[in-house]
Amino acid sequence: MTTFSNRIRSHVLPGCCKKLEAAWQQQQTSSTPAATVTRENDTINLVKDERIIVTPINDIYYAEAHEKMTFVYTRRESYVMPMNITEFCSKLPPSHFFRCHRSFCVNLNKIREIEPCLITPNILRLKDLDFEVPVSRSKVKEFRQLMHL
DSSP: OOHHHHHIIIIIHHHHHHHHHHHHHHHHHHOOSTTOEETTTTEEEEEETTEEEEEEGGGEEEEEEETTEEEEEESSOEEEESSOHHHHHHTSOTTTEEEEETTEEEEGGGEEEEEOOSSSOEEEEETTOOOEEEEOGGGHHHHHHHTTO
């Protein structure tokens, strides 16, 4: 090997490898495979039976908090995500999803009917599912503006 090649190997490569390793470590700690949004926010990775399922975001109807876990519901499946609902909802596009309650996040495109209530929380009925999602009193004004009501 030439002297120049030896200099490159002893000075440049160690620094380059350290930078690559640091970047890789940062990427590994900043995003886990579960609930990672990919391809310009059109899919999300959900966990089912210790497998990662790549799911179109539009297939998600709603998410529900249960302590430190989040249950995610599509038309035919449910998933248990090992994160709180705030963390999960932050991975969803805000143009399609709304945190309507401290325990619920709903896909705005899946709302079939809105039932306004004066005493109890407003109720959202979803397309294709027999489930009602509440809208908390503190979120009603924001929801009405979002839905142009």
